[in-house]
Amino acid sequence: MNLRPKMNLKVSQRQVLTPGLVQMVSVLALNKLELKEMINAEIVENPVLEEIEESSHTLDEISGREGDRERSAEEVAQQKTETEKDPFDEIDFGSYFQDYLDPGFRATSSNFEEFDKPSFENFLSTPTTLSDHLLWQVGSLTLAPDLREAVESILGNLDDNGYLTAADDEIFSPETATELRQMALAVVHQLDPLGVGARDLRECLLLQARAANKQLCDALEDFGATPEIDPEDDPDLEVDTLRARLRIVDTAIAIVQNHIALLENRDTREIVRLLRSQHEIVEQAIAFIRTLDPRPGQRYNQFETRLIEPDVAFVKRGEEYVVVMNEEDLPALRLNAGYRRMLRTKTTEKDVRDYVKERYRSAIQLLRNIEQRKNTIVRTCDVIVRRQQEFLERGVDGLRPMMIKEVAEEIGVHPSTVSRAVANKYVHTAQGVYELRFFFSEGVNGPEGGDLPLLLLKKKVKKLIEEEDPRKPLTDDHLTAELNRQGIRVTRRTVAKYREDMQIPSTHRRRKRD
Structure with missing residues (x-):
């Protein structure tokens, strides 16, 4: 070669x-x-x-x-007169x-002095995190060393919402007894805010609802009364009020535990039928569920201003x-x-x-x-x-x-x-x-031949949905037809896309059933 x-x-x-x-x-x-x-x-x-x-x-x-x-x-x-430069x-x-x-x-x-300057209130100290708040509570409890270690292992695996997403094998060592694991989780479930340590949304809401149930039962016990109505009881307005609230909370627990999918779809009529309860009680129970916090950890995991x-x-x-x-x-x-x-x-x-x-x-x-x-x-x-x-x-x-x-x-x-x-x-x-x-922003063909910004299109879609009859919500086809009637040339696919961008549920999920 x-x-x-x-x-x-x-x-x-x-x-x-x-x-x-x-x-x-x-x-x-x-x-x-x-x-x-x-x-x-x-x-x-x-x-x-x-x-x-x-x-x-x-x-x-x-x-x-x-x-x-x-x-x-x-x-x-x-220097300019010098030969070397x-x-x-x-x-x-x-x-x-x-x-x-x-x-x-x-x-x-x-x-620019005419505009307001930031005040010192905008400079905030470092906020307390969820982990700090929970560890501070654990530090005030009298726990055995092995139980305290198991509790801290759980707290170290909570996400920003307060949920326990890690599996037991990832949290505990193989030598940790099942009973100790359950005791540690029970301690976490009693900490503030209620609902931390839950595995999912259902468990998170149940922990909060059951805590409300216990408070009402304890209040009745202080009155020397029971949750059930006794024919020999003397009429007592405060006791009757506590029992009525307890019935609502019990109904809420049943809904979360067994019918959370129907709750997400707002199928109130089916929930009433399955629970064999009164419509008014179910509505009040759903209203109570709305007061519960689905992400309890977020209140302590605030991002800095x-x-x-x-x-x-x-x-x-x-x-x-x-x-x-x-x-x-x-x-x-x-x-x-x-x-x-x-x-x-x-x-x-x-x-x-x-x-x-x-x-x-x-x-x-x-x-x-x-x-x-x-x-x-x-x-x-x-x-x-x-x-x-x-x-x-x-x-x-x-x-x-x-x-x-x-x-x-x-x-x-x-x-x-x-x-x-x-x-x-x-x-x-x-x-x-x-x-x-x-x-x-991009534009769509709006009234009088002019372009309409997508921001205003979304605003119009949102307004139409806010003004709809909740028992007969507007479909994407209806929204498209109404926008076209106003002179805005837009397709159904575009309306559906921007409705989803605004995180507005579909027609089926928005419908409110009696």
């Missing part, structure tokens, strides 16, 4: 994201609070970047800055230092709406002049010069990207304001369909750029605070 080296020329095109471009994409997607955190982190990591305090500018400092600028100009002129000096930093060196790069006055601060505002000035960026509280940045002088000193070591150069490049790239982020958001919002005038005047009913692709074409950028510009960002309007993505 004859092996000889060969040289081939191959031409190809590849898209390569530079570090600066990657940072630009990342900065664009940040909201105001996230951008503030990022800037603070960059200030810590990059000594070339400085934050300017609002009250740090005195007359002496301003005079000193003017002197520094004059000396810097002389140094530059002197540093490639770094060929970069035009003039415009950047003019804006970012002194007196500092800061947000322009945006008159999310602080929302608008990135932009649509403010009416005269007869027009204008876009105002909210740059309040964002750090004002400048480039450190001391490091610049270090670069122009011949005695500075090469390693130090290289490090400072790299830090300057990084700082200027960040300042560019912050400015680019602002420009992109403002241009995008300008289009939103121009297209959503009716919303700004009338509210949601005036919303118009608008696609991200259309806005991108109008401002001359890729749709992904607009998508990042509106991601996780909020706007303050006269109609309230809205996420910027709220203004983007």
